[in-house]
Amino acid sequence: MVTTAYTVAFEGVEARPVEVQCAITAGVPGFAIVGLPDKAVSEARERVRAALTGMSIAMPSKRITVNLSPADLPKEGSHFDLPIALALLAALDILPTEDVSRTMALGELALDGTLVRVPGALPAAMTAAEEDRTLLCPRACGPEAAWVGNARVIAANTLTEVVRHYAGDAVISPATPGEVIGTTDHPDxxxxxxxxxxxxxxxxxxxxxxxxxxxxxxxxxxxxxxxxxxxxxxxxxxxxxxxxxxxxxxxxxxxxxxxxxxxxxxxxxxxxxxxxxxxxxxxxxxxxxxxxxxxxxxxxxxxxxxxxxxxxxxxxxxxxxxxxxxxxxxxxxxxxxxxxxxxxxxxxxxxxxxxxxxxxxxxxxxxxxxxxxxxxxxxxxxxxxxxxxxxxxxxxxxxxxxxxxxxxxxxxxxxxxxxxxxxxxxxxxxxxxxxxxxxxxxxxxxxxxxxxxxxxxxxxxxxxxxxxxxxxxxxxxxxxxxxxxxxxxxxxxxxxxxxxxxxx
Missing domain, CATH: 3.40.50.300 (P-loop containing nucleotide triphosphate hydrolases)
Structure with a gap:
């Protein structure tokens, strides 16, 4: 079975939707990411592996393939960590497949599972609203993304919080917009x-x-x-x-x-x-x-x-x-x-x-x-x-x-x-x-x-x-x-x- 999560790739100030497909198949154990990833995206497999290990989730002794579609669109940045982790957790039957497929996620994973701030949350929220999906992002990005009025935004601190949210154990409250920063004092x-x-x-x-x-x-x-x-x-x-x-x-x-x-x-x-x-x-x-x-x-x-x-x-x-x-x-x-x-x-x-x-x-x-x-x-x-x-x-x-x-x-x-x-x-x-x-x-x-x-x-x-x-x-x-x-x-x-x- 192939599970899907969604994220974005940036072209200027535009955020283009990217489908993250994950398949676990029989074969020589390995973890491959395809779909024109750059070095930061390719390294996501090590960060995801360490984060899941820290949550006591064992990686299967099978072939894990993650495809970033469309495959001809360059994928750059560490914000692909979280959607890759979501697609993998759905493939392991830890997260509900339907809930994950209705989510657009971005965020970098630390080795302990903490979600690290990434650039581009604001245009990503606009794309999520256009696609009628919920945006999942690090807690530090929540106030920024929530400025898009018609977007549903949830922001978490760790991958564990995300799992508990989808399991219904501890639902994450929607993010609220940050304060409007007025003009500061300038030389007169x-x-x-x-x-x-x-x-x-x-x-x-x-x-x-x-x-x-x-x-x-x-x-x-x-x-x-x-x-x-x-x-x-x-x-x-x-x-x-x-x-x-x-x-x-x-x-x-x-x-x-x-x-x-x-x-x-x-x-x-x-x-x-x-x-x-x-x-x-x-x-x-x-x-x-x-x-x-x-x-x-x-x-x-x-x-x-x-x-x-x-x-x-x-x-x-x-x-x-x-x-x-x-x-x-x-x-x-x-x-x-x-x-x-x-x-x-x-x-x-x-x-x-x-x-x-x-x-x-x-x-x-x-x-x-x-x-x-x-x-x-x-x-x-x-x-x-x-x-x-x-x-x-x-x-x-x-x-x-x-x-x-x-x-x-x-x-x-x-x-x-x-x-x-x-x-x-x-x-x-x-x-x-x-x-x-x-x-x-x-x-x-x-x-x-x-x-x-x-x-x-x-x-x-x-x-x-x-x-x-x-x-x-x-x-x-x-x-x-x-x-x-x-x-x-x-x-x-x-x-x-x-x-x-x-x-x-």
Missing amino acids: LLDVKGQERAKRALEISAAGRHHMILVGAHGSGKSMLAERMASILPPLTALEALETSMVQSVAGELRGAGISRQRPFRRLHHTASMAAITGGGRGAKPGEVSLAHNGVLFLDELPEFPRAVLETLRQPIESGSIAVSRANAHVTYPCRFLLVAAANPCKCGHLTDPASACSRAPVCGEDYMGRISGPLMDRIDLRIEVPPVPFMDLDMPAPTESSADVARRVSSARQIQAQRFGSTVKLRTNADAEGRMLDEIAPLDAECRALLLKAAERFGLSARGYHRILRVARTVADLDGSADIRRPHLAEALSYRLIAPREA
Whole structure:
């Protein structure tokens, strides 16, 4: 007789159902796992054997074969331990076959039978709900999986608890969702003296999810400003929180008991590899661009990143998703992030100070910023000069406008956009609008159109740059509470676009 249990295999943030078949037949004693398992899955037989031995369950002196179907789907990870154990216990007539077949399980087994936390419980719960099965997982994964409202989730500490549950001796209570983790304290804009133009650009960037770059001498406050972006962004919506948590769950970073409503803020060093940023490695795990989904990706010292790494950002910026293609895996992850970059104007950082600039100025600035390709720079909406702060400004009292004040305006602008786009999943902010939708939301009167056409001809704007200026102007109008884009709104959007970084 062949017994079956069910589990999942992960392809990106999707969890595909996998049927775990177990057969005990006559023949040379052995324990084989087939169905394209990786090393961690193949080693499950030793962990299962030790866990059953610890429960005083003897392994039969027969041939045990476990097949993971579909056989052509790669199986990776230690979460196959628990479903393999369930299928084997059902084949030994220790667990009811019907109950096991109605269960979708995932979990790693310690040698003493303890169930160890594994990544991916949240997408696995969604698949279990779609398949109308009960999800069985380790106790540590229960609060995470229970966030899927229509899923039945039971979470156990040990394999012994699972056996007693199915035997009816000690039924495990359904898991309850973890607490909603609100936003934590972030650095406040009250700490930033001066730099009013940069603060305004932060507000526009946050309101419409427009990518921005801050260019200025070292010590002018570029990183300080960028780190305060998180303090003015609105909390994640329920849908955004679920999307973000699924990526974090697959990556194994959802360690807490609850779902966070705080937007991710990922800060990268320029030594980060391409696989770390875009995703890859063992199992084609999500990279930093995906972990920043619905949040902020901050790249400090942008020209110092390898050219090949920077060029990989071009497609994700446009599409909001990234395909990780490897020899044994091809998966797609979401990555709708807000890019915030910072850069010095030149290698030494003194390009704007004739007394301190090197002898190669201004050529050194052109060479340094030339490390950022034109196509990538064309995708950045706001280009902000961050000049050194005068010492007189440092002695002034702290600003009166806090991050909370700016956040209220950003939230109001986001609400306007939410009403504008309705329930369209792919359109959430002005930065997402394109084609006919952009024409509908950002119509220009004759005066504005003449100004934009003149600027496009004078500065040689690309078609992408033309449309990005329209999106920024729409956001400026939303912050102003205006239904129409007027000349001041368009002029401000143009001013952020036409500053060449090497002139900063």
